Amino acid sequence: MLLDIEEHIVTRNKKRVHVRGSSEFPQLILTFKNHYAQKYSHTSLKDHIYHVGKFIGYVQRHFIGVAPLHSIHDCKKFTKSMVVSYEEHLVERMHLDQIKKSTLNRVLFSMKLFLDMLSTLKVNYIRYIIPQSLRAQANRSNEFVNLEEVHVLLESIEKSSSNSKIRNMCIVLLIMELGCRPIEVANIHLDDLRLSERLITLHSVKSKTRTLKMSKDLTDMIHEYLHFTRSLCPVEHNNLFVTHRTRSPITSQMISSMFSHSNKISFGKIRFSAKSLRHTYATNALDNLNDFDQVSESMGHKHRRSTEWYIHRSVQRLLAKTLPINPLNRLNEV
Template sequence: MLVIDNFLRYLKEYKNYSDLTIKSYSIDLREFSEYIKKNITSVTKEDIKKYLNYLFIKEDKNKTVSRKISTLKSFYKFLKENDVITINPASNIKYPKKEKTLPKFIPYNELESMINVSKEGKFGVRNNLIIELLYATGTRVSELVSIKLNDIDYDNKSIRILGKGSYERTVFYGDYVSELLDIYINGLRNELLGSKQNVYLLLNKNGDNITTRGIAKIIDNIIKETSIKVKVSPHTLRHTFATHLLDNGCDLRSVQELLGHKNINTTEVYTHVTSERLKDVYFKSHPRGRL
């Protein structure tokens, strides 16, 4: 539909949203359009409520429903501001209550197991660098695949990251990553690149910049070779980065800055994770706690 296409173009050209985010908006809007079976510009508040009820019957998670509501709110706000509609049917739609879930993270011994396995094989240096970068910097996977060579400050061991909403921040890395970068950039990366030109740091086997899905697949393959039983995604390493920093005395405000959270409330969830860990340690270790 033309109005949807115009909205998606606006997100790309004016809001600078990533292709992955725009794809998510597109899927949400087309799913909604298929459900209501009427002109999407003639939708009422009642139509949206019926759709949300359908999602809950379908047992979509609250987080998924909230994302779809956010999509509809953004879309109809865009239509209203551009005089396509006179009344925004989504303006007073309420979000469902958030499900309280704590971020999953990897204990350090299991992380070391991942790191060791990642070194194996033809692409070991690159895969090892991916794991080390995710853990060392706490970047989102979308940010990781967007790192360009000129974003890296080798002298200061830092990387310029363009995060959500074009918010720029600096992340840091240590000696492990520094050494891996040198080996990868001057070795395997040149082999993968061949005669091509590419400004991005991480490349796939064809010399093209690697995708978020490619990173997820690499991590899945690494996990299969370890004894780790839980599901591990690139975002799990971001959670691990934050949790380990707090466990080792880093203050919450600094973790917020490093993660690129605009609101410290988003970062505070990690304090609950570390509190749960401390509670577990207490009951396992204290003489009276074990009674």
């Protein structure tokens, strides 16, 4: 399926060269983007860039002597009063019901990332901490996937004429069975696999490294992908999953696009994402009374509160429609 949309992705990106907020301060935004490229996904980074562009624009418009802001070294002109002024501006908008508190929190976090970058690059040393009163948990959806929908999606991929269908089935099964993040799937290397032991190691900036047990079905599917697809055209890099056309490593954005495209083929609309499968994995694991810390570790959660969220969302009438499996049965075999 991914093969069918890769050309569409390239064409779309050619039409939209600039990320929102990047055209007015290209050098500053480029520096910010490169600084955090390995830490955040494409979608998250795009939102941070947009917010940072708004912050820089506000400072340039409201403070005399700051403009122009062409390079990162021009940010030496930034002061703490400018940061406080922007924070107060956002708080006023929140009180006027122009933005939600969760939005305010995300914007301030993006600004903090920018200021932290300036400090790391030894350009400016403004230390900023989001006030406790302005912190808010971002809105999170309670997404669940029933078994029938997963079967429909997998059958649709299997019946397709795409040269990437085995790879795409591996990706869906990995996320469904192990609850991993799309970016972790994109980062899997060949030496992260120990197929004889049915083990796979996942890497993430958020959760570092963890090793999980795979089912025999998933292991066999990866074997088939390696034998019939991955080995056909040797590549210089060591990434497990590659694009069919260019043989370059896939990205988390491509995985998200594959899910969207496959959903539209299967259901005529987007019913669930890769994140939905991860949510389903977590909720079922907790509902099956597995050890809390073990679930948290298998999910790659850095903080316990990330796992606790699934407990609060564990509504029985929704769980009745989720995947009827105990995902950690295989983890216990490690």
